[in-house]
Amino acid sequence: MDLQHWRKSSYSGDAANNCVELARIPDAVLLRESDEPGTVIATTPAALRALTRAARAGRFDQLSR
Incomplete structure (x- = not known):
């Protein structure tokens, strides 16, 4: 896939190799x-929306403890 289609999170800032990219x-x-x-x-797209909603709601917080 052409690199111009990949977008990284705005939370990544200027990090070149420490981010999630989506296309x-x-x-x-x-x-x-x-x-x-x-x-x-x-x-x-529906599954990604469900994942991001669950993450925002804190459903995975116990995994990082």
């Missing part, structure tokens, strides 16, 4: 870590 294709959203660009996860 949109017709039927999916692609995710990758900038330091592992060859490893790509594909999901649906």
Whole structure:
């Protein structure tokens, strides 16, 4: 995939290799870590929305303790 389609989080600031990047294709959203660009996860927009809503609601907070 062409690099111009990948977007990184605004929370990453100027970090070149420490961020999550996303790209949109017709039927999916692609995710990758900038330091592992060859490893790509594909999901649906609905599933990504559900994940981000759950994270914002704190449903995964216990995993980082």
